[in-house]
Amino acid sequence: MNLIEERVKILCCGDSAIAVQFGETADIETNLMVRALDLALKEHRIAGIVETVPTYRSEMIHYDPLAINYQKLCEALKELMKQVDWSSIKPSNEVVVVPIYYKDPKTEVKSVAEYEHISEEDVIRIHTNRYHYAFMMGVAPGTVYLSSPTGSFTIPRKSVPVPKPYASSIQIWSTHTTISPFHSQSGWHMIGRAPAACYNPKRPDDPFLVTPGQWVKFRSIEADEFEHIEHEFLNNRYEREIIHKDLSELPFNKCS
Amino acid sequence: MDGFFVNIPGAQTSVQDEGRFGYQWSGMCPSGAMDMHSLRVANILVGNKMNEAGLEVTLTGPDMTFMTDEVIAITGADISPMLDGTPIPMYCAISVKKGQHVHFGARKTGCRAYIAFAGGLDIEPMYDSRSTWVRINIGPIDHALRKGDMIGFRAPSASLPQMAARSIAPETIESKDIEIRVLLGPQDDLFTEEGIANFFGKDGYKVSNLCNRQGYRLEGPNVELIKKGSIVSDGIAKGAIQVPPSEQPIILLSERQSTGGYAKIGNVISVDIPKVGQAIAGSRLRFKKVSIEEAQRLLADEAAYLENLESRIKEAKPTEYRVKINQSVYHIAIQEMA
CATH class of the missing domain: 2.40.100.10 (Cyclophilin-like)
Known part of the structure; x- marks a missing residue:
């Protein structure tokens, strides 16, 4: 019995979905296993699988039980997982540079700074100098869930969700950051505006600013650059900036 | 212009099919009909593929003027459907003439009614589906229907073969x-x-x-x-x-x-x-x-029920007579067209 079989749990999620869970925590090592299974399922299709949804620590598999029943799907997955070379999984070295306007008067940078006992400039400095790993997407198209493996803030979520003032906002709690393309309501703290939305329906073949597995580095911009990039984005002329880093420079081996 | 015009949209009337699959990894929800069973039955009655897009009508119905002759079927919640003020049966293919209004009255049972249109709606699918994600306005029709909306028909029919056979006993919709x-x-x-x-x-x-x-x-x-x-x-x-x-x-x-x-x-x-x-x-x-076994068996039963209904309606034959007039034998087939 290898290590993988010991840590994997197959969970029943109704009669048309299962989740293959690799652990209880949201860390990059676990997430890379999820991504490896997702990739394996794309390369070795199992008939009856409708779609897969990789999340922090588990892979949800939506299937058609008329094409493959629960028992047979579980067996096929166990067989497939024996073939996967888990040790070869490497994280991406792609870093998407995401411009953010932190100084908009409606952001909550001030309340985050007060909670953390640091200055507003420190909030921006900390948020922009970390590498954030993209664990998954969910909730709305392009909404990406990021976390900084080297820490950032400690502030918890608000106990009551509140509507956000902008459609394309950047929100945080603790080490987590999300970019939401739509008007949303959440308990996260809104610390900036993203001039280029993380979902661009005008580019159906490449609609997302950041995809899971990539890294994100935020860049602080001023009001005039915000307006410029927003204008470029709305006219479908914005090209995102992607840099390639040496893996040794990225904090993937640190626990998140 | 083919299709229908929305005079009154109703509480929430939207275009729905089976939903949008293959994009949940990116946060795109499948959307789709809340009661797929009723939508599928409606589609079968008008000769469509089971998962064709129709209208999902919620609690109060729309008032629509048809600009083309078209066959429709209404299933699901009973919201007293009417054609120009006259009640029309549910779970039954109905011929609607150009200029006629389809509208609704009091809700009697259930929450959502479904209207299927023979030949389907003339909407280009977005990410493989015609469904509207009503909550955040995504879809080829990116909103619940509004007054003044016009939606075309892809291949309208004034009548379908075997109209009389395109009907089943109304299903019980429990909402208490x-x-x-x-x-x-x-x-x-x-x-x-x-x-x-x-x-x-x-x-x-x-x-x-x-x-x-x-x-x-x-x-x-x-x-x-x-x-x-x-x-x-x-x-x-x-x-x-x-x-x-x-x-x-x-x-x-x-x-x-x-x-x-x-x-x-x-x-x-x-x-x-x-x-x-x-x-x-x-x-x-x-x-x-x-148990999972029972759930999956029930789903197989449901698929078999729908397939049987589909083939029963497809294979319905006209009433045939052998008639002898002045030594000659005639073979006569009669089918109701409207």
Whole structure:
């Protein structure tokens, strides 16, 4: 019995979905296993699988039980997982540079700074100098869930969700950051505006600013650059900036 | 111009098919009809593919003027459908003439009615589906219908062969007291024994006013968690029953978020999801535990039922007579066209 079989749990999620869970925590090592299974399922299709949804620590598999029943799907997955070379999984070295306007008067940078006992400039400095790993997407198209493996803030979520003032906002709690393309309501703290939305329906073949597995580095911009990039984005002329880093420079081996 | 014109949209009338699959990884919810069974039956009655897009009508109906002759069928909730002021039968193909109004009256049972149009609606699919994600305005028609909207027909028919055979006995749509079968998991181990017993208790749960295409919030005995809080977000299947720290369950439906961070005690089985979609605020849902084998067998039965209905209607034959007139024998077939 290898290590993988010991840590994997197959969970029943109704009669048309299962989740293959690799652990209880949201860390990059676990997430890379999820991504490896997702990739394996794309390369070795199992008939009856409708779609897969990789999340922090588990892979949800939506299937058609008329094409493959629960028992047979579980067996096929166990067989497939024996073939996967888990040790070869490497994280991406792609870093998407995401411009953010932190100084908009409606952001909550001030309340985050007060909670953390640091200055507003420190909030921006900390948020922009970390590498954030993209664990998954969910909730709305392009909404990406990021976390900084080297820490950032400690502030918890608000106990009551509140509507956000902008459609394309950047929100945080603790080490987590999300970019939401739509008007949303959440308990996260809104610390900036993203001039280029993380979902661009005008580019159906490449609609997302950041995809899971990539890294994100935020860049602080001023009001005039915000307006410029927003204008470029709305006219479908914005090209995102992607840099390639040496893996040794990225904090993937640190626990998140 | 082919199609229909919306004079009055109704509370929430939207274009829905089976939904949008293959994009949940990116946060795109499948959307789709809340009661796929009723939409499929309506499509079969007008000779469409089962998963063709139709209109989902919620609580109060639209008033539409037809600009083309077209055959429709209405199924699901009984919202007193009418043609130019005259009640029309449900679960039955109906010929609508150019200039006529299809409209609705008082709601009698259920929450959602479905209108299928022979040949389908003339809408270019977006990400493989014609469904509208009503909550955040995504879809080829990116909103619930509004006054003044016009939607075309792809291949309208003034009549279909065997009109008389395109009808079944109206199905019973329960919206007061509904038994819903549930599979435990994926996080039933995070609940106390008492919490699970409460969930399957005989009094069941009342549907609160917070019920829509995204989800139904329920009110009733607490589904007690061993430890209140959230879990590491994972995927959400259609019909998932999540329990936030309030310990009052929420059933997640067509416009559910693709991922979420509350523990899920169980999942409504596929064949009972349409029944939830027909519940309204105040309906009582009682949960019953079933096995995965039973759930998947029931789903196979449902598929067989729909296939049988489809072939029965397709293969319906005209009434035939052998008539002898002045030594000659004639073979006469009679079929009702409208």
